[in-house]
Amino acid sequence: MSLKERQPKSKQPESIQQESSLPERVGSLTANSGALMHTEIMSLNVGPQHPSTHGVLRLVVDMDGEFVIKVTPHMGYLHTGFEKTFEHRTYQQGVTYAPRTDYLHSFGHELAWVLGVEKLMQADVPERATTVRVILHELGRISSHLVFLGTALMDLGAITLFFYCFREKEAVQDLFEEVCGYRMNQGYFRVGGLSRDIPDDWAGHVQTFCDTFDKHVDEYASMFATNPIFLDRATGVGVITAEAAIDLGLTGPNLRASGVPLDHRKATPYCDYDSYEFNVPTSQKGDSHARFLLRLEELRESAKIIRQALKRLKPGPVKDPNRKISLPPRPELESSMEAVIHHFKLVTEGFHPPLGEVYVPVETARGEVGYYIISDGGSMPYRVKIRAPSFVNLQALEYACVGGQFADLITVLATIDPVLGDVDR
Amino acid sequence: MDKVSKIETYTTGPASVQTDPARLDPIDALIATLGLSAEDAAEPTAVVGIDKLESVALRLRQAGFMLLDVVGIDYSAYVQPRPERLSVLYNVYHPYDHRRLFLRVWLAMGTALPSLYGVWKSANYLEREVYDLLGVVFTDHPDLRKILTPDDLEGHPLLKDFPIDETPTLFRDGRFLDPAAFRAGMTGQATGLSGWRGSLRRGEGKGDIEPPVMPAGGPK
Numbered sequence: 001m002s003l004k005e006r007q008p009k010s011k012q013p014e015s016i017q018q019e020s021s022l023p024e025r026v027g028s029l030t031a032n033s034g035a036l037m038h039t040e041i042m043s044l045n046v047g048p049q050h051p052s053t054h055g056v057l058r059l060v061v062d063m064d065g066e067f068v069i070k071v072t073p074h075m076g077y078l079h080t081g082f083e084k085t086f087e088h089r090t091y092q093q094g095v096t097y098a099p100r101t102d103y104l105h106s107f108g109h110e111l112a113w114v115l116g117v118e119k120l121m122q123a124d125v126p127e128r129a130t131t132v133r134v135i136l137h138e139l140g141r142i143s144s145h146l147v148f149l150g151t152a153l154m155d156l157g158a159i160t161l162f163f164y165c166f167r168e169k170e171a172v173q174d175l176f177e178e179v180c181g182y183r184m185n186q187g188y189f190r191v192g193g194l195s196r197d198i199p200d201d202w203a204g205h206v207q208t209f210c211d212t213f214d215k216h217v218d219e220y221a222s223m224f225a226t227n228p229i230f231l232d233r234a235t236g237v238g239v240i241t242a243e244a245a246i247d248l249g250l251t252g253p254n255l256r257a258s259g260v261p262l263d264h265r266k267a268t269p270y271c272d273y274d275s276y277e278f279n280v281p282t283s284q285k286g287d288s289h290a291r292f293l294l295r296l297e298e299l300r301e302s303a304k305i306i307r308q309a310l311k312r313l314k315p316g317p318v319k320d321p322n323r324k325i326s327l328p329p330r331p332e333l334e335s336s337m338e339a340v341i342h343h344f345k346l347v348t349e350g351f352h353p354p355l356g357e358v359y360v361p362v363e364t365a366r367g368e369v370g371y372y373i374i375s376d377g378g379s380m381p382y383r384v385k386i387r388a389p390s391f392v393n394l395q396a397l398e399y400a401c402v403g404g405q406f407a408d409l410i411t412v413l414a415t416i417d418p419v420l421g422d423v424d425r
Numbered sequence: 426m427d428k429v430s431k432i433e434t435y436t437t438g439p440a441s442v443q444t445d446p447a448r449l450d451p452i453d454a455l456i457a458t459l460g461l462s463a464e465d466a467a468e469p470t471a472v473v474g475i476d477k478l479e480s481v482a483l484r485l486r487q488a489g490f491m492l493l494d495v496v497g498i499d500y501s502a503y504v505q506p507r508p509e510r511l512s513v514l515y516n517v518y519h520p521y522d523h524r525r526l527f528l529r530v531w532l533a534m535g536t537a538l539p540s541l542y543g544v545w546k547s548a549n550y551l552e553r554e555v556y557d558l559l560g561v562v563f564t565d566h567p568d569l570r571k572i573l574t575p576d577d578l579e580g581h582p583l584l585k586d587f588p589i590d591e592t593p594t595l596f597r598d599g600r601f602l603d604p605a606a607f608r609a610g611m612t613g614q615a616t617g618l619s620g621w622r623g624s625l626r627r628g629e630g631k632g633d634i635e636p637p638v639m640p641a642g643g644p645k
Contacts (some may be wrong), residue, residue, distance in 0.1 A: 054546050067495060068567060075573070076571075076572060076573040076574060076575070077571065079573040079574060081582055083558075083583060084582055084587075088589070100621065119467070136611060162439050166432045178616075243594055244546075245547060246489075246491045246520060247491070247547065248546050249491055249492055249493055249545065249546075251493070251545025255520070260520050260521075262520040262521075267523045268523060268525075355504070355505070356466070356467050357466055357470075358468065359468050359516070359527075361457055361525075368493060369492075370516075372494070372514070372516070374497050374498065375504075376503055376504045377504060382502075382503060383498050383499075383583075385494070385496040385497075385498075387493060387494045387516065391550060391554075392493070392494075392550065392551065394550070395546065395547060399546070424573060425539055425573075
């Protein structure tokens with residue numbers, strides 16, 4: 001039977017409605033389908049404005065029937081040349097650009113930039129500033145993971161959790177707004193410390209948030225972790241082995257979900273992270289299910305770190321006293337000529353680090369972020385290279401989706417959790 | 426249902442090994458074993474010749490290192506003389522014993538580098554980025570296309586001689602946008618290329634256009 005003869009017959013409604021003829025028809029179709037049907041590889045365009053791509057990412061997916069045989073991501077829609085812009089701004093102005101790369105965990109990028117320049121300048125950061133940085137860094141991780149949980153489960157069809165996650169994310173953003181005036185893209189850190197001290201009652205507000213947060217994490221877990229539909233759609237989907245993860249250069253939760261316990265808070269501690277007690281959750285499974293639950297566990301660990309940091313928050317300075325790095329306090333400008341000169345030089349020109357190249361890795365919600373900074377002795381960096389974890393992690397998509405169904409591609413993309421600002425820079 | 430129906434318990438990662446000073450030493454020993462010369466720099470950096478790059482990378486891969494980043498640098502405007510104009514740095518890291526090494530290759534403009542895609546799959550996007558932004562060609566790369574900048578952008582933005590001041594933008598269909606004229610049009614000082622706001626304000630050609638007024642009795 002040729003395709004032409006078959007088509008009108010299958011359209012007849014009575015042949016479909018008759019239950020007895022249905023299995024026979026399906027059976028004959030599958031038995032001869034190779035000879036009857038014309039099959040070809042179909043290219044499917046996803047994005048760039050598709051909500052499940054979490055930004056502007058375009059995927060060209062080659063499909064053989066229901067199965068993905070090749071994924072080709074096209075990125076660059078958000079490329080704004082941050083690295084080139086860094087070369088024409090002073091080091092202190094760079095704090096404005098760093099958080100705009102990964103806008104969901106912006107404190108991570110901000111911290112990586114500031115720590116790099118501080119290594120170059122040999123700056124001496126006061127203890128209070130370091131502790132506040134740890135609190136904000138972890139709050140940023142909580143906020144980022146909450147967006148991940150909400151949006152990723154929404155991609156799987158579980159819409160309710162999104163609103164619960166964003167309820168707490170709003171609370172975290174209120175804390176950000178309270179401390180630095182911005183809900184996103186804060187730019188609160190400075191080379192040598194913080195831009196200003198935290199408000200008096202802020203620590204109390206963070207404490208209140210942390211006291212109830214573990215209960216909220218249990219609440220999230222109760223909403224999806226035992227759901228059979230979620231388990232069916234996530235378990236065994238998009239498996240990345242430890243060997244492949246290392247080959248693909250994955251870092252962060254994606255690498256730890258594959259069984260490699262690399263966390264720079266433990267491996268190369270910055271901001272006194274070695275003095276905090278916390279666990280690094282890892283899983284040996286490497287599938288989407290593991291990536292979901294691992295980030296859920298990280299929420300608890302981050303809250304644990306914040307509670308410890310709040311206990312050691314003592315009054316004190318929040319800026320490096322070195323006047324060649326930090327601006328002098330405002331009252332001093334009225335009495336000291338030296339202070340006026342320092343203020344003028346720092347504002348108009350900025351400081352001049354010695355020649356050199358530095359790199360400080362920081363563990364953000366997405367993986368290792370580091371700024372490779374090259375100084376030529378001027379007040380602006382000679383070259384800045386951002387090690388963007390989302391960009392490298394995205395390579396796992398081409399690896400983990402092949403052979404799966406199209407719906408699994410959405411799951412894998414969601415659990416790899418790229419931020420397109422971080423991919424494109 | 427035989428699938429996992431409750432949250433699995435996660436193991437805790439091993440404690441930090443960074444505090445053990447003996448673990449930090451081997452990076453110098455490693456550089457010597459690989460037959461490379463260490464650079465006097467803040468980060469452990471070793472210079473590799475282009476011909477030895479692949480074999481050194483392979484030995485690092487076999488030792489368990491992963492490729493985290495590829496950095497392309499144009500040293501043409503640097504204050505100190507450098508061996509060549511371009512340099513490509515490979516940021517390799519050992520995920521278990523936490524050693525980090527930067528492999529540096531010096532190369533002149535127009536020199537091609539061997540692709541490390543055969544050694545580390547992560548080199549795929551990273552080398553495409555260096556190719557896109559600095560124009561370094563990687564031979565035997567499976568898919569060497571631009572990755573971040575638009576297809577119709579000419580030049581490599583991270584080279585030091587790439588013009589960064591206002592330049593007229595030429596689109597693929599031949600449309601031409603002059604920034605100065607475009608801005609003038611937006612402010613209403615000249616018709617410019619916007620053809621919208623500027624022309625309405627000036628009412629050029631057709632006499633002055635009356636601004637719309639609210640009809641009596643409010644909006645309907």
